[in-house]
Amino acid sequence: MTERNASADSAEKRAAGIAASEVVESGMIVGLGTGSTVAYTIKELGRRIREEGLEIFGVVTSYQSEMLAIEAGIPLTTLAQHPELDLAIDGADQIDSNLYAIKGGGAAHTREKIVSASAKHFLVVADESKTSTRLDKAVPIEVMPFAKELVMKKIRELGGEPELRLALRKDGPVITDNGNFILDSSFGVIKDPEGLALQLSVIPGVVEHGIFTNVNELYVGKKDGSVKIVRK
Numbered sequence: 136m137t138e139r140n141a142s143a144d145s146a147e148k149r150a151a152g153i154a155a156s157e158v159v160e161s162g163m164i165v166g167l168g169t170g171s172t173v174a175y176t177i178k179e180l181g182r183r184i185r186e187e188g189l190e191i192f193g194v195v196t197s198y199q200s201e202m203l204a205i206e207a208g209i210p211l212t213t214l215a216q217h218p219e220l221d222l223a224i225d226g227a228d229q230i231d232s233n234l235y236a237i238k239g240g241g242a243a244h245t246r247e248k249i250v251s252a253s254a255k256h257f258l259v260v261a262d263e264s265k266t267s268t269r270l271d272k273a274v275p276i277e278v279m280p281f282a283k284e285l286v287m288k289k290i291r292e293l294g295g296e297p298e299l300r301l302a303l304r305k306d307g308p309v310i311t312d313n314g315n316f317i318l319d320s321s322f323g324v325i326k327d328p329e330g331l332a333l334q335l336s337v338i339p340g341v342v343e344h345g346i347f348t349n350v351n352e353l354y355v356g357k358k359d360g361s362v363k364i365v366r367k
């Protein structure tokens with residue numbers, strides 16, 4: 136697992152994140168994803184609320200997006216109050232031309248999947264390094280600590296190589312916002328993302344895996360500040 140810097144500045148991420156915020160209209164309930172790319176969207180939505188009178192409510196996907204949304208001044212609501220969202224915007228770690236994505240680099244994919252599945256439209260923002268002709272990154276799998284050994288065995292039976300994600304500034308494993316562990320699991324090239332997603336979902340003790348098959352639209356930010364839009 137490479138070191139992660141969720142506050143990393145990048146022209147590409149900024150371009151994609153800000154362009155996606157333009158899709159948001161007053162009256163919308165918007166899912167706010169996690170990571171350094173969608174952080175630009177969250178900040179820009181805050182600016183539009185302050186300067187343009189945009190009226191929205193956000194639903195957060197992590198403590199990180201909650202802190203950013205509060206700092207940006209975005210009024211928040213919950214899925215209990217608003218079970219159906221107009222739009223969810225989030226980043227990705229890898230995304231292919233069919234808009235199958237791997238998420239969970241920030242260990243937030245469980246809530247991200249719940250929030251995006253609650254939305255009528257799911258828009259992913261990314262820089263060009265995230266796009267790929269094939270999915271081959273390790274799939275983050277959130278597991279109940281009690282089930283770690285069983286889940287690792289089942290992942291190996293599916294041809295995967297699970298690795299417990301360790302924390303950087305804490306001894307021991309990363310603990311998710313839901314109190315669970317993450318197994319970053321390499322499967323080589325994932326030829327059938329939908330099939331693998333189903334196989335992982337039925338393992339007892341798997342809370343959620345990072346294969347997303349519900350992306351509707353992708354905004355890819357480029358170095359020159361332009362944004363390529365891909366729709367399903």
Ligand code: 5RP
Pocket residue numbers: 140141168169170171172173225226227228237238239240241242243244247
């Ligand atoms: C968090 C995620 C992020 O959306 C994904 O890791 C992309 O992050 P970034 O925009 O910082 O590259 O899935 O769990």
